[in-house]
Amino acid sequence: MLALIFVWPLAASVVASFQRDGAWTLANYETVRRLYAGDVAYTVGVAGAGTVLTFAAAIPACGWLRLRAFGPVEFLLKIPLFVPFVVVGHALRVFWSPYVPGFASSWAGIASALAWKHVGLAALLLLGAFRALDESYLEAARQLGAGPARLTRDILVPMAGPALAVSAILIFSSMLASFSIPLMMGRGGGPQMLMIDVYYRFGQHGDFPTASALGVVAYLLAMGAALVYIRRLTR
């Protein structure tokens, strides 16, 4: 069943991206390069900024929570996990709009909304990784007078490095493929997120081949990330 609803359409879109009017061609990729090269760079940039922002918030917060357990803050950090993507997009839009009009649809606005949503997942993964570390290392460093900031930077982060990398990849590729959050934040002028382009190319222009070629670009971007993830998972 999964094959029918996911793998088959996936394959169909890859095939369609190399075809136009029944003939095999690379023309769709030429269109992508001509019209959307900027958007691809923009998407990677926004996803990168969002990932950095997520971890800039999650690492200190989780480090601190690992060292000084404090339930209420941990509870707050998990809230975004349970807020639907569409709601996040809308909430951040109306949060900014009365005070900084136009910010929501800017790259920084989208990156901040993406970071807001993903902080929950990052916290879940990071706390899991930090808590799995042996207490004795922390104890030794504490004896030497290290405070929470030093302990996080010099012990927790390096030792949880692999887990950190996997969660960063997971979050980055999820941001690359984000659709509902940028859609809800509104379309400003200028570059768009890749998935918004796919949606309008398919829905508005009815141009499935070019939309598919855009999709394949997104698959390739995500696949680089996914390969690393799967490699770690199956090891």
Add this chain to the structure above:
Amino acid sequence: MSDPAAGRGLWRLSARLAALAAAAFLILGPLASLGVWSLAERWTYPSPWPQRFGFRYWSRMLTSDFLQPLQTGIGIAVAVTLVGLLFAVPLGYALARLRFPGRTVVLLAFLLPQAFPQLPVFASATREFYRWGLAGTVPGVILVHLVGGLVFAVWTMTAVFRSIAPELEEAAHNLGASVTRTFLTVSLPLAVPGIVASALLVFLYSLDEFTGTLLVGSPFVTTLPVYMYTASVGYELQIASVTALVLMAPGAVLLLLLERVLRAEYLVFFGQV
């Protein structure tokens, strides 16, 4: 405060309060602004606060253009949950317990929708669904929800069955019970709390699903997320905010039940297969 221990205690307390305040503002701020917007009958820039408050937009909730999408969404979510669990319970058990050829392939297949951009795939699925007469129908939307729903259900069910001690099943085996009988009388009853948790997750996923519903369901099937999007595109920010708050309610309940129903090991399916 000359006592150094007391001084450090005070410092720690204030650090905690500061962290709590910062987290509360950053996390709850945007959610609170939904609440403010849902009550704002009039709010024009650059006023920092709505000029007029009222329940006008909440009372619109009782009209049919709000209740219809709610009803459709709940119906779809119930169907997705039932069908999803029907597949996921046996499959999760097989993945957790049995070593069969192709096990890794099955696991990877269930990772795929999580790791891949969904929108282009759903766009392609919509085209196929047009051919089969499923586009714009409730069964079409149920099918597209099952993609993500099954991923959640299979992963949680695998984790649930893993958390049940295999010794219990071995004991049943040793007393002469068959594989099926062991599953039905030992493993399944023990897994009930996990199945409930899994069902809640899938139900919530389906209720909140937006991308697939927008593509496959349009223009005839409207669930609450789609209704909310339509409202927000039309600059009806208040209507969209009311809808957003309603959409958040089941998630909030789930979050509060988190400790009781959803044990951590069910939630940490990311990277734990």
